Amino acid sequence: MTTVETSAPPARRPRVPPIVRYLARRLAIAVGLLFGSTLIGFLLVQAVPGDPVAANLSDEALGDPAAVAAFEQRWGLDEPLPVQYLTYLRNLVQGDLGTSQHTGRPVVEDLLDHIPATLEIALPAILLSVLLGIGIGMFAALRHGRAADQAVRIGSLLGLSTPPFWLSLLALYLFFFVLGLSPGGGRLSPEFSPPPSVTGLYPVDALLAGDPMLAWDAVQHAALPVLVLTLVTTATLVRFVRSALLEVLRKDYITAAHAKGLPPRTVLFRHLLRAGLVQIMTMAGLTFASMLAGTVLIESVFAWPGLGNYAYTSASALDRPAILGVTLFVAATYILINLVVDLLYGLADPRIRLS
Amino acid sequence: MPRRFRVPARRRRLLAAVSLAAVVTCVLSACTAGRAGSAARDNTLVVDTSFVYKTLDPGMVYEQTGYLAVHVLYESLLTFEGGDVTEPKPGLAESYEASPDATRFTFTLRENATFSDGTPVTAEDAEFSLNRLVNLKGSTSAYFADLDIRAVDDRTVRVTSRAPNPNVPVLMAMPAASIVNADVVAEHGGRSDESAASQDRAQSYLDQNTAGSGPYVLERNQPGEQLVLTANENYWGDKPGYARVVIRNMEAQNQKLTLTRSSSPEIALDIAGTLLEGLPPSLTVSQQPDTSYFSFVNTDPQVSRVGSRPEFVRAVRAALDYRGLAELFGSRSGPARGLIAPAYPGTLPKQDTLRQDLPLARKLLRDAGLTDPAIEFIYPAITYRGVDLGTIATKVQGDAAKAGITIELRPLPMNSFLEQYRGGKAQMGMTPQALTYPRADSMVRVMSPGGVNAERMNWTEDKASADVLSATDDFLAATTDEQRNAAVVRWQHAMYRDAPYVLLGNNSGTVVSTPEVSGAEYTPAGWIVDLAAVRPAS
Numbered sequence: 067m068t069t070v071e072t073s074a075p076p077a078r079r080p081r082v083p084p085i086v087r088y089l090a091r092r093l094a095i096a097v098g099l100l101f102g103s104t105l106i107g108f109l110l111v112q113a114v115p116g117d118p119v120a121a122n123l124s125d126e127a128l129g130d131p132a133a134v135a136a137f138e139q140r141w142g143l144d145e146p147l148p149v150q151y152l153t154y155l156r157n158l159v160q161g162d163l164g165t166s167q168h169t170g171r172p173v174v175e176d177l178l179d180h181i182p183a184t185l186e187i188a189l190p191a192i193l194l195s196v197l198l199g200i201g202i203g204m205f206a207a208l209r210h211g212r213a214a215d216q217a218v219r220i221g222s223l224l225g226l227s228t229p230p231f232w233l234s235l236l237a238l239y240l241f242f243f244v245l246g247l248s249p250g251g252g253r254l255s256p257e258f259s260p261p262p263s264v265t266g267l268y269p270v271d272a273l274l275a276g277d278p279m280l281a282w283d284a285v286q287h288a289a290l291p292v293l294v295l296t297l298v299t300t301a302t303l304v305r306f307v308r309s310a311l312l313e314v315l316r317k318d319y320i321t322a323a324h325a326k327g328l329p330p331r332t333v334l335f336r337h338l339l340r341a342g343l344v345q346i347m348t349m350a351g352l353t354f355a356s357m358l359a360g361t362v363l364i365e366s367v368f369a370w371p372g373l374g375n376y377a378y379t380s381a382s383a384l385d386r387p388a389i390l391g392v393t394l395f396v397a398a399t400y401i402l403i404n405l406v407v408d409l410l411y412g413l414a415d416p417r418i419r420l421s
Numbered sequence: 422m423p424r425r426f427r428v429p430a431r432r433r434r435l436l437a438a439v440s441l442a443a444v445v446t447c448v449l450s451a452c453t454a455g456r457a458g459s460a461a462r463d464n465t466l467v468v469d470t471s472f473v474y475k476t477l478d479p480g481m482v483y484e485q486t487g488y489l490a491v492h493v494l495y496e497s498l499l500t501f502e503g504g505d506v507t508e509p510k511p512g513l514a515e516s517y518e519a520s521p522d523a524t525r526f527t528f529t530l531r532e533n534a535t536f537s538d539g540t541p542v543t544a545e546d547a548e549f550s551l552n553r554l555v556n557l558k559g560s561t562s563a564y565f566a567d568l569d570i571r572a573v574d575d576r577t578v579r580v581t582s583r584a585p586n587p588n589v590p591v592l593m594a595m596p597a598a599s600i601v602n603a604d605v606v607a608e609h610g611g612r613s614d615e616s617a618a619s620q621d622r623a624q625s626y627l628d629q630n631t632a633g634s635g636p637y638v639l640e641r642n643q644p645g646e647q648l649v650l651t652a653n654e655n656y657w658g659d660k661p662g663y664a665r666v667v668i669r670n671m672e673a674q675n676q677k678l679t680l681t682r683s684s685s686p687e688i689a690l691d692i693a694g695t696l697l698e699g700l701p702p703s704l705t706v707s708q709q710p711d712t713s714y715f716s717f718v719n720t721d722p723q724v725s726r727v728g729s730r731p732e733f734v735r736a737v738r739a740a741l742d743y744r745g746l747a748e749l750f751g752s753r754s755g756p757a758r759g760l761i762a763p764a765y766p767g768t769l770p771k772q773d774t775l776r777q778d779l780p781l782a783r784k785l786l787r788d789a790g791l792t793d794p795a796i797e798f799i800y801p802a803i804t805y806r807g808v809d810l811g812t813i814a815t816k817v818q819g820d821a822a823k824a825g826i827t828i829e830l831r832p833l834p835m836n837s838f839l840e841q842y843r844g845g846k847a848q849m850g851m852t853p854q855a856l857t858y859p860r861a862d863s864m865v866r867v868m869s870p871g872g873v874n875a876e877r878m879n880w881t882e883d884k885a886s887a888d889v890l891s892a893t894d895d896f897l898a899a900t901t902d903e904q905r906n907a908a909v910v911r912w913q914h915a916m917y918r919d920a921p922y923v924l925l926g927n928n929s930g931t932v933v934s935t936p937e938v939s940g941a942e943y944t945p946a947g948w949i950v951d952l953a954a955v956r957p958a959s
Contacts, residue, residue: 116836120843122475124483124560126857126866128843129873136558136618169644170476170624179643235674243678250679252647256467256667259641259649369671371646379645383475384836 092408096401103397104158107390108151118143118384122167141167141386154390163394164387168380173391176376181358181395182266183253184365184372187288188357189267191295196350198300203307204339210312218304225301234294234367241290249287251369258283291368295361299353306349310342317341343414351407359396462685466663466938466955469679470690472670477642478627479599480553480617483560485949488596489690490648490668492948493661495599495633498528498547498578499590501946503954504709506859507766509590513542513600513634514578517593523585523900528593530576536602536634537653544572549603549613551580556617561597564858568592585900588862595858596948605632636661636953646670650952662940662956673807676933680704686937686957690949693931694751694807703936708929711764711945712806712855713757714750716798716817716923717847721879725848727796731919732789733826738923739782740824741817743775746926749812757924759913760854760864764929764945766902767861767909775924782824795827799841799850802832806853806928813925814851845877851925859946861896861909868922869893869912878921886919 119137120128127133138144142153157164163173206218241248249255253268258280261271269288272281314320315338323333362374373392380388474487482491499509499517514528534542551570555562568589569581580589592598601611610622631638636658637650648668652661663686671679676689677696681704697706716737722729743756756776759769786794800814811832818828828849833841841847854874857863867874870885870893882890892915896908916922932950934941939958941950 114836116840117843120839121836124857125873126563126863127558127560129867129876130558130563130566132618133558133560133562139619168475170478170628171644176644180645238675238678243682246682250682251671251675252669255462256465256647256669257462260643366672367675369669369675371643371670375645382835 092405096398096405099401100394100397103393104155104390105151107393108154111384111386111389112147114384116384118167118386121382121384154387158394163391166380166385166388166391168383168385168388173387176388177373177391177395178266180371180373180376183370184358184361184374186253186267186269186284187291187295187364187370187372188354188361190288190292191299192350192354192357194292194296195299195303195353196346198296199303199307199350200339200346202300203304204311204334206304206308207311207315208334210315215308218308222301222304222308225297226305228298229363230294230298230361231363231367233297234291234364237290237294238367248290249283251287251367253284253287253371254280255283255287291361291364291370294364295357299357302353303346303349307342307346310345311338314338314341340414344411347407347410347414351403355396355400355403358399463937463957464664465686466666466952467683467685467687468666468668468690468952469671469676469687470668470949471672471676472645476624476628477639477648478624479550479597479601479633480557480621481559481624482597485947486648486668488948489950489952490639490650491596491599492635493637493650493666493952494631494635494639495596495601496534496542496635497595497598497600498530498593500594501859501944503951504707504942504944506764506944506946509594512594513547514593517590519587519590521900523587523589524582526580526582526589526593527573528578528580530578531657532576534634534657535655536605537631537638537655538602538605539655540602540604542600542634543575544578545575546603547578547600548572549606549611550600551598553601553606553611553613553617553621554597556613556615557621558618559597561595561857564592564595564863565598585898587899587901587905588858588860591858591860594946599633599635601627602632602634637666640665661953662938666952673804680933680935683935684937686935686955688932688934688938688941688950688955690932692807692933694928695749696807697751697931697933700933705934705936705941706931707934707941707943707950708931709764709943709945710927710929711762712853712928712930713760713762714813714851714853714925714928715760716849716851716925717842717874717878718796718849718921718923719845719847719878720884720921721845724846724879725796727791727794728848728921730789730791731921732785733791733794733796734921734923736782736785736789736791736824737821737826738775738917739778739785740826741775741820741923741925742777743926744777745820746813746816749816750808750926750928757926759910760868760916760922760924761861761909761913762856762927762945765856765859765861767906767913769910769913773914777820779824782826786825793825793827795829797831797848798828799831799833799838799847801835801838801852803835806930808928810851817851817925843877845879847877853928856945857947860902861905861912865893865896865909865912868916868920880921886915888915889919892916 119134123133123137142150166173166176169176202218206215209215242250261268261275261277261280264271264274268284269281272284320337323337362378365372365374377392470486472486473484476482477487477490479491479495482488496513498512498514500512502510513530513534515531517526517528519526530542530544536542548570555565567583571579573579582589606623609626612621629642636653636656638653640651641649650666652664673691673696677692680687680689681701718728718734719725720729727733747756756774758773761768798814800810803810814830818830821828842850866872869875870880870882892912896905896912899905899908930943932941932943937958938955940954940956943950
């Protein structure tokens with residue numbers, strides 16, 4: 067009798083789903099990018115002409131060595147640059163972005179105050195822009211070469227070439243000053259106090275607090291900045307959507323779809339729009355990121371206390387912790403939005419799949 | 422050629438409807454706004470201003486929006502009433518005595534003054550507050566550095582100056598010299614000893630809370646957005662005119678639009694210069710010319726061979742059209758006279774008004790052998806108090822050209838300007854200058870040889886004339902306001918002849934108010950307007 071020794075099959079390593087591996091890889095890259103952005107941001111802030119001591123102290127205090135030394139010590143400017151950067155990184159790992167030299171508050175708190183203000187106008191603006199951009203862009207593409215197409219092209223060109231701050235001033239002048247139909251600026255009328263903060267978005271928080279009047283006031287104040295942001299962004303998206311769809315319209319499979327006798331609606335939404343969606347999503351994502359990062363002129367005209375205003379004020383005061391905080395947020399925003407857009411590609415185009 | 426789609430009519434209508442709905446939603450929401458008028462608005466004074474402040478900590482406050490708020494959140498030993506800055510008036514101190522040599526000042530506190538938490542204001546609070554100010558080494562500490570401050574008893578504060586200093590009572594009226602509740606501030610990390618510069622931790626508390634005795638308390642501080650003040654229920658003096666004050670951040674152009682339309686209690690603080698043109702007559706304008714604009718010329722030959730020649734500075738001075746410059750400033754005070762702006766004691770009389778003299782300018786250049794002199798001129802590319810500095814610089818360039826001087830304009834971002842100017846490397850340039858407190862003292866100290874402004878022009882005592890040096894010494898040796906006001910006249914004349922500065926003009930600080938309010942009077946004291954003195958119009 068012979069015996070056969072059997073050994074247990076080798077334990078299989080649990081398969082890591084591709085999406086998890088993909089996300090882990092992207093996360094690692096994101097950390098590297100964020101680290102790089104802090105380094106570049108730090109070096110650029112050093113390279114900018116201007117001395118933070120001179121930007122923050124009075125003439126008389128600048129003539130007093132004790133006052134200059136006290137300021138440098140208070141803000142760690144008396145340390146060598148590498149030490150300053152390492153200290154910044156060490157604090158950053160612990161979630162501490164430092165204290166703003168301009169506001170005297172932790173930068174994290176400042177960002178948490180200003181980011182929701184920007185989101186309050188950027189979110190509705192991007193939703194409206196995508197809706198209008200796709201609608202009008204598709205309309206123009208389908209009427210390529212006709213009068214309607216020409217009108218859309220001219221309109222979008224006007225929108226693109228009009229400086230946002232000028233459009234803001236015009237909107238404010240027209241709706242507030244001439245017609246008296248809009249509030250002048252800010253997030254709330256002076257007689258209102260902000261609602262208890264849950265999301266930081268005043269209309270939402272006001273509704274959560276059961277105060278519809280306050281919510282309505284907040285919506286009214288946001289309306290004009292949203293309108294301007296929407297107009298500016300829609301102009302960009304319209305041209306992009308139109309050109310993306312025109313390219314798809316020339317493809318053989320669109321001709322084939324028509325030849326097969328598919329209903330126009332099916333061709334339009336299942337083949338045409340879906341094929342152009344990848345490019346449209348890329349553009350919409352980048353536009354949204356730029357809205358979060360750079361609506362400074364619109365915010366300035368409407369006295370809107372958003373991130374753009376904060377970034378501008380910080381840069382004017384050479385407020386290094388705040389500048390670096392904004393840089394980090396903007397970098398993180400672009401990285402996150404790009405990731406989301408990349409993941410959405412798979413939904414829009416079945417050829418793009420993780421394996 | 423792409424195939425043309427025929428979208429079904431129903432789909433076309435849907436697409437059009439969706440697009441239209443989005444636009445209409447946007448516009449309608451804008452168009453139905455701004456209808457929240459109520460009694461709350463009548464009890465609220467709205468103050469529109471372009472924010473310039475970093476902190477509301479009295480020991481660190483320096484910028485004008487900070488001064489505006491701190492002046493009504495806190496009180497100092499003395500103060501100024503309305504727009505009159507000739508004589509400090511009682512504040513928390515009901516009286517004071519000065520020694521004849523202006524080195525010892527004794528302040529007697531009121532008996533009934535209390536902080537907003539109801540506790541009495543004592544001399545110990547004053548000693549703590551003023552010593553904290555000195556030791557924090559902030560932007561205003563230098564003015565108080567020579568002072569020894571002690572509480573003699575509960576109601577008596579003695580301030581001793583190492584050198585004669587008749588300005589001590591004026592210093593005690595500055596918002597920086599506000600008296601804080603020592604116990605509260607110490608409890609939140611405040612210190613008044615020499616460790617304050619590195620160990621004091623009270624600023625973050627004072628940025629969100631009040632520890633003072635003023636007519637208002639801080640309800641909310643939202644940097645970059647608004648400051649909300651509410652009336653102090655425990656205020657020992659007359660109640661302020663409004664239960665609530667909202668100071669909101671707004672650009673000057675928008676302030677003009679807002680005030681023009683406003684029908685509620687509202688004031689604006691930055692509608693100045695040419696922005697004042699076209700305002701409705703129903704609005705009240707209060708202003709005082711308290712800012713001097715001057716051009717500086719570097720005296721170091723290695724920085725500028727041309728600029729280092731005193732004849733060049735005199736030629737530029739003679740070439741300028743001061744009347745034309747005054748029009749650009751929108752100044753109601755007329756052409757420039759002296760370095761001390763007309764709002765302050767010691768300003769020069771009208772007969773000293775500067776005049777253009779182009780033949781003299783050309784002669785000065787010719788006699789000095791300066792043929793076709795050229796120089797670089799830096800200035801901050803900003804609009805300050807409603808005046809675009811680029812417009813002023815261009816006017817200077819044009820006037821100088823008539824005398825044969827080539828000025829190459831170089832507008833710079835503010836930080837770059839400050840770096841070049843403060844680094845002493847600028848050949849020539851321009852900047853506004855206001856007094857830090859309403860006495861010529863602060864101007865004389867920084868502009869005379871040895872002062873920070875003079876150092877930036879590399880203008881040292883060995884380059885200065887004996888006349889300038891003796892005029893400066895005489896001014897600083899004077900022990901009364903009257904003596905100093907007389908001495909500063911001579912100082913300005915000497916500076917006009919020999920200093921590397923060219924006065925360009927004066928601009929006014931302004932308060933514009935709606936018909937619903939009264940008492941919104943501009944003050945050159947530093948805090949722009951006393952918000953507690955603004956009341957509903959009867």
